[in-house]
Amino acid sequence: MGRESSNEWEDEPLTPAGRLFAQPEMRQIIHCVVGTKNPFDIDSVKSELRKSAMLQHPRFTSLLVRDHRGREHWRPTQVDIERHVLIIDRPLSDADHDSAVNSYLADLSTEGLSMEKPLWELHILMAHNCAIFRIHHSLGDGISLMSMLLACCRKLHDPHSVPTIASSSSSSSSSSSSSRSRNTTWPNILWNLAVTFWFCLVFALEFILRCLCVRDRKTPLSGGAGVELWPRKIATASFSLQDMKTVKTAVPTATINDVLFAVISSGISRYLDFRAPNGVQEGIQLTGLAMVNLRKQPGLQELSNLMKSNSGARWGNKFGMLLLPVYYHRSNNSDPLAYLKRAKAMIDRKKQSLEAHFSYKVGDLVMSTLGPKFASWLNYRILCNTTFTISNVVGPQEDIMMVENPVTYLRANNSALPHALILNMVSYAGRADMQVQVAKDIIPDPEFLAKCFEDALLEMKEQVTAKI
Incomplete structure (x- = not known):
């Protein structure tokens, strides 16, 4: 994307696949689920988000808008982290952690994302040591989004290195x-x-x-x-x-x-x-x-x-x-x-x-x-x-950590x-x-x-x- 003479960013048209996933019948949200060993430090999470590769990508800092002909575009905007990070402090249920998180995911599977902000959210389930990234499918597929997620992680035994990504074939x-x-x-x-x-x-x-x-x-x-x-x-x-x-x-x-x-x-x-x-x-x-x-x-x-x-x-x-x-x-x-x-x-x-x-x-x-x-x-x-x-989706072969917190499992599901x-x-x-x-x-x-x-x-x- 380039700048206009007025120093404002230009709108970028959605790709054909992005337009498909913007249609009501095919609107899809991808849920990337990250379980961790320890509770999250919310201030550290927000700090890492602000400087992460994710917020350097234009699709994660843009609104999905439609012009007068109904054609979809990405329109750059300012990201307010507080609107994207949702903290759930209370235990979701008396069930075990896996069952409680899965029940929460099941409820999310029929809910959309607000079109008044960039199309992603981070839900942090404090009582269950779990974070759920909700990302609209028009931003990218599972391979793109898992790569983006892992770019925000580090190897557990080598904190300065990003996870090794193996080819599935x-x-x-x-x-x-x-x-x-x-x-x-x-x-x-x-x-x-x-x-x-x-x-x-x-x-x-x-x-x-x-x-x-x-x-x-x-x-x-x-x-x-x-x-x-x-x-x-x-x-x-x-x-x-x-x-x-x-x-x-x-x-x-x-x-x-x-x-x-x-x-x-x-x-x-x-x-x-x-x-x-x-x-x-x-x-x-x-x-x-x-x-x-x-x-x-x-x-x-x-x-x-x-x-x-x-x-x-x-x-x-x-x-x-x-x-x-x-x-x-x-x-x-x-x-x-x-x-x-x-x-x-x-x-x-x-x-x-x-x-x-x-x-x-x-x-x-x-x-x-x-x-x-x-x-x-x-x-x-x-x-x-x-x-x-x-x-x-093939994930990393070695143990990783997110915000210096060891990751215990990675899961995914969609709408x-x-x-x-x-x-x-x-x-x-x-x-x-x-x-x-x-x-x-x-x-x-x-x-x-x-x-x-x-x-x-x-x-x-x-x-x-x-x-x-």
Whole structure:
């Protein structure tokens, strides 16, 4: 942004994705949850905020306004920290800390942000040693915002260094590169191109049909139009990353994401066995909508790279969608590792199809030609026609601290959607926490569903270790 001759900052138009998330049907708030070992020093928190990288970014110091044509812009303004930091001194309930914080998050999931100030807030739950960053999705996606959050943290054992950010695909990229080196003959190249073209065609058609008319059959997990307004509940499923790494060794070249989706597939089947033992058809499809980072450098990015205009990383919203089907199988008749084999085969085909890139390009084209209202309608339709949402953000591998306070956990979730089930996972220091957000009138027992996911991973681990 530059200055006008009157020394006032110019308004900056929103990006196409930012305009999409400014529409009423797609308005989304991202909640970054930080648990700490000790209570917060409020004065220190406010002092760090004032000098943080966050308040050097123009989107965090601007109002979202509309001009006379209804087009959205960022308008720079002065930030009053006192209006953005909300202190909750009293205990939220007599429940344990996790349950109390999750209940508070569930209430926030149906609330918006005031448009009279920049679109972020920090809620500090003093009695629970927890801070919740509420950030409008038009400011950026989960990768951008987690990178911004970690830029405000330091390594626990090296207070002068920012956290190390690992790529989510460093290991898989090396294996894929070695695979490519073995398949560089012309017949293999032509075959791979033909397979990629076929998958692109099939999955592009499937994506378009999902936007327009094809929808999942109704199950005890189904949402639909208007469900985003229903009351919510949240539970946390916790996993050991070492357990996930052990499980992925059962299938050659499998990744943590393959294991995660296998756990979700198995956990959903377990839950449906309990909730509808005779009411769900064997093999019925439940489709997940996965958000995929499309930056050239996968995983989280250093904030300095995101802020460079010529960087392949780039700040903002840079993600596509994948349609990931889950098939119900009675858990007492299934091999636990069969879920991993099916998940890997399906995700490998999806990667080869370029479906995530296709969905991003289609969304960008629709926004540019038909406007945000039609793009919002299409996105809302695909949400109504699928069953659940899933996202996975890789966090720092080492212990970190915020305002000299050791961080005990990192979690994330977002505003309610037409889905009755939303799954958001963040890994941190050897642990992965998945927030299980549900419409409580459809899925009244998210704690049991979270346990189904945890038990699914443990059963897969036992199966692997028994074979060693």
